[in-house]
Amino acid sequence: MSDERETLGSSSSVGAALRELGRKLAQGEAGTLLVFIMVAVIWTFFQFQNPRFLSPGNLTNLMLQQAAVATISIGVVFILLLGWIDLSVGAASGFCASVMAVLVVSHHVPSVLAVLIALALGALIGLFNGFMITRFRIPAFIITLAGSLTLVGLQLLVLGDTGTVNLSDPFITGLTNTFFPPLIGWIAAVLGIAITLGLSLLERARRQAAGLKVGPMRSLILRTAASGVAIVAMVAVVNQDRGLPLVVVIVFALALATAYLTERTRFGRHLFAIGGNAEAARRAGIKIDHVRIVAFVLCSTLAAAGGVLAASRLYAVNQSSGASDLVLMAIAGPVVAGTSLFGGRGSAWTAILGAVVIGSIANGMNLLALSSSVKFIVTGAVLIVAVTIESVTRMRRGAQPA
Amino acid sequence: MSAASPLLCLKGVSKAFGANQALSGVDFEVDAGEVVALVGDNGAGKSTLIKAVAGVQLADEGTFHFNGKPVKISSPQDATTLGIATVYQDLALCDNLDVVANLYLGREVFAKGVARTAYIIDETTMEQSALKLLESLAVTTIQDVREPVGSLSGGQRQSVAIARSLLGEPSVVLLDEPTAALGVSQTEQVLHLIRTLADRGLGVVVITHNLENVFAVADRIIVLRLGRRVATFDVRGVTREDVVAAITGAEFGVGADIPKETA
Numbered sequence: 001m002s003d004e005r006e007t008l009g010s011s012s013s014v015g016a017a018l019r020e021l022g023r024k025l026a027q028g029e030a031g032t033l034l035v036f037i038m039v040a041v042i043w044t045f046f047q048f049q050n051p052r053f054l055s056p057g058n059l060t061n062l063m064l065q066q067a068a069v070a071t072i073s074i075g076v077v078f079i080l081l082l083g084w085i086d087l088s089v090g091a092a093s094g095f096c097a098s099v100m101a102v103l104v105v106s107h108h109v110p111s112v113l114a115v116l117i118a119l120a121l122g123a124l125i126g127l128f129n130g131f132m133i134t135r136f137r138i139p140a141f142i143i144t145l146a147g148s149l150t151l152v153g154l155q156l157l158v159l160g161d162t163g164t165v166n167l168s169d170p171f172i173t174g175l176t177n178t179f180f181p182p183l184i185g186w187i188a189a190v191l192g193i194a195i196t197l198g199l200s201l202l203e204r205a206r207r208q209a210a211g212l213k214v215g216p217m218r219s220l221i222l223r224t225a226a227s228g229v230a231i232v233a234m235v236a237v238v239n240q241d242r243g244l245p246l247v248v249v250i251v252f253a254l255a256l257a258t259a260y261l262t263e264r265t266r267f268g269r270h271l272f273a274i275g276g277n278a279e280a281a282r283r284a285g286i287k288i289d290h291v292r293i294v295a296f297v298l299c300s301t302l303a304a305a306g307g308v309l310a311a312s313r314l315y316a317v318n319q320s321s322g323a324s325d326l327v328l329m330a331i332a333g334p335v336v337a338g339t340s341l342f343g344g345r346g347s348a349w350t351a352i353l354g355a356v357v358i359g360s361i362a363n364g365m366n367l368l369a370l371s372s373s374v375k376f377i378v379t380g381a382v383l384i385v386a387v388t389i390e391s392v393t394r395m396r397r398g399a400q401p402a
Numbered sequence: 403m404s405a406a407s408p409l410l411c412l413k414g415v416s417k418a419f420g421a422n423q424a425l426s427g428v429d430f431e432v433d434a435g436e437v438v439a440l441v442g443d444n445g446a447g448k449s450t451l452i453k454a455v456a457g458v459q460l461a462d463e464g465t466f467h468f469n470g471k472p473v474k475i476s477s478p479q480d481a482t483t484l485g486i487a488t489v490y491q492d493l494a495l496c497d498n499l500d501v502v503a504n505l506y507l508g509r510e511v512f513a514k515g516v517a518r519t520a521y522i523i524d525e526t527t528m529e530q531s532a533l534k535l536l537e538s539l540a541v542t543t544i545q546d547v548r549e550p551v552g553s554l555s556g557g558q559r560q561s562v563a564i565a566r567s568l569l570g571e572p573s574v575v576l577l578d579e580p581t582a583a584l585g586v587s588q589t590e591q592v593l594h595l596i597r598t599l600a601d602r603g604l605g606v607v608v609i610t611h612n613l614e615n616v617f618a619v620a621d622r623i624i625v626l627r628l629g630r631r632v633a634t635f636d637v638r639g640v641t642r643e644d645v646v647a648a649i650t651g652a653e654f655g656v657g658a659d660i661p662k663e664t665a
């Protein structure tokens with residue numbers, strides 16, 4: 001067995017690397033690469049159809065448009081990791097944003113406080129979902145679907161007769177309408193790259209000091225370079241338009257915090273364990289219901305945050321805030337980008353990547369002025385393909401030699 | 403039978419499921435450093451006995467002695483606290499997690515200092531101890547402890563499950579059908595591992611259907627039939643035919659229930 005590994009490393013290394021890549025693609029392990037290829041294809045296609053697609057202005061708009069759904073998706077990742085689904089995130093985002101808007105506009109509550117109340121309300125909704133699911137063993141999709149309907153009703157109630165509350169509060173509207181000057185953008189980019197590289201090097205040094213195996217330096221540098229190029233390109237693009245949007249920084253910070261929580265902490269480890277094999281997690285002494293409830297609280301809180309960002313971008317909250325296809329998009333995004341619908345596999349970053357993929361398709365079709373019928377059909381087809389790929393790779397993994 | 407006070411000793415264990423008497427007055431004992439094979443036909447009561455010891459399904463009657471002292475096992479935690487570890491037939495591993503994560507599931511090690519306040523897991527320390535543990539068990543077939551358990555072979559998975567049960571430093575390990583799903587060479591690995599446990603001074607109880615395995619690994623054989631202990635053999639002085647006869651009851655004729663002890 002060890003002989004085999006050594007030969008792989010030397011003589012036929014290119015062929016072996018290609019074969020390894022093929023295997024990873026087939027089993028969905030190289031998901032991130034696949035998503036980047038998908039984005040490249042989508043962007044190339046729409047750029048040929050409409051040269052304005054890749055303009056700095058449109059790409060910045062794409063980020064602003066997708067910030068809210070990406071935020072909701074980050075929350076959804078927690079639930080997907082458990083192998084469950086939360087169909088109430090759209091309604092929760094709309095309801096919490098409505099409460100915030102009404103508090104600010106009609107009751108003159110300070111906007112920062114109103115936002116915090118909206119987030120706390122989101123946490124409460126998650127607590128309710130988690131409690132009902134773990135205590136009464138109600139399937140997650142049933143209780144969140146029913147809760148969704150209730151929340152829509154509450155939203156209509158809160159918004160009252162006119163059904164629309166316009167927002168002009170500078171703090172709230174500023175969330176999605178603040179742009180950093182170019183220099184700050186570059187500093188953020190350099191900091192981002194330096195921190196990623198620094199952490200990877202530190203981890204590598206620690207493993208080496210402990211006498212553990214480390215991967216080749218080359219692949220570490222390659223990975224950092226790839227994400228570095230992406231970050232630099234993004235800042236270069238937004239700097240040609242209005243500058244780095246505050247909301248992009250917010251979304252990245254949320255994804256980073258979630259990545260840390262899911263990949264580095266015990267809570268995250270238990271989340272993955274429950275998604276992989278709940279019975280094994282239970283026998284290992286993990287309080288699986290506690291973990292599940294916390295996941296639902298985080299999910300709904302992030303849904304509320306997404307609702308606040310959506311309200312900020314729209315300068316208003318209305319009856320259709322959080323409605324329509326928002327919930328589907330928020331769940332589909334991470335799945336398109338490689339988070340499993342069946343639990344135990346995924347990452348916070350897929351929320352952002354998925355929002356870019358789905359947002360690009362929607363944005364591109366808008367530029368082409370396609371009818372809603374076509375837009376729905378195309379988006380639906382993309383989701384069907386993504387879910388099918390997910391299921392097929394899952395089957396392949398299952399069919400490995402045991 | 404063995405010396406004055408065996409490591410784990412059960413007396414008169416009975417368990418009924420309604421009218422079905424799964425265990426009737428069974429005595430059972432395992433000593434430090436020995437492998438006891440618990441054999442018997444389907445439905446003989448092997449799993450029921452193991453579950454009573456593991457605390458997952460309580461017996462109706464019976465006394466338990468551990469290290470000569472009377473003890474009560476009324477929950478899995480009780481068994482764990484006493485130092486009794488169980489490897490279930492379905493293994494209970496998380497396929498999506500790597501070997502290290504599975505070994506330490508539920509008992510993750512936290513990093514020290516600032517990282518501790520942030521609840522960060524100390525992957526380096528866990529991986530180091532995982533490697534040490536596997537090495538001490540002479541598990542050499544696992545190349546990469548960062549590989550997801552789902553991509554390991556059945557024998558490797560079984561090794562992980564057994565290694566995992568040892569983290570709490572138990573003195574008795576119960577294994578329910580550890581080789582049932584394995585091929586020849588993987589069975590070999592697992593039997594070797596079981597032998598290693600006993601050589602380290604643990605009391606090991608193995609349930610198995612496979613008599614070849616029994617003769618390969620066990621020191622003593624305890625035979626259950628229809629909820630009763632019908633025979634006890636020392637592997638060195640017994641033939642397969644004797645064991646089969648005890649399992650099927652051929653020796654006594656069908657329906658015979660006279661317990662016979664051969665020590």
Ligand SMILES: Nc1ncnc2c1ncn2[C@@H]1O[C@H](COP(=O)(O)OP(=O)(O)O)[C@@H](O)[C@H]1O
Nearest residue numbers: 419422424442443444445446447448449450451
């Ligand atoms: N949970 C249960 N409920 C009812 N009957 C059971 C249960 N568990 C075991 N039994 C019965 O007890 C007897 C012994 O079963 P078991 O201990 O599983 O046998 P073995 O493991 O030796 O094959 C069988 O007759 C079986 O049907």
Ligand SMILES: [Mg+2]
Nearest residue numbers: 445448449450
């Ligand atoms: Mg059984």
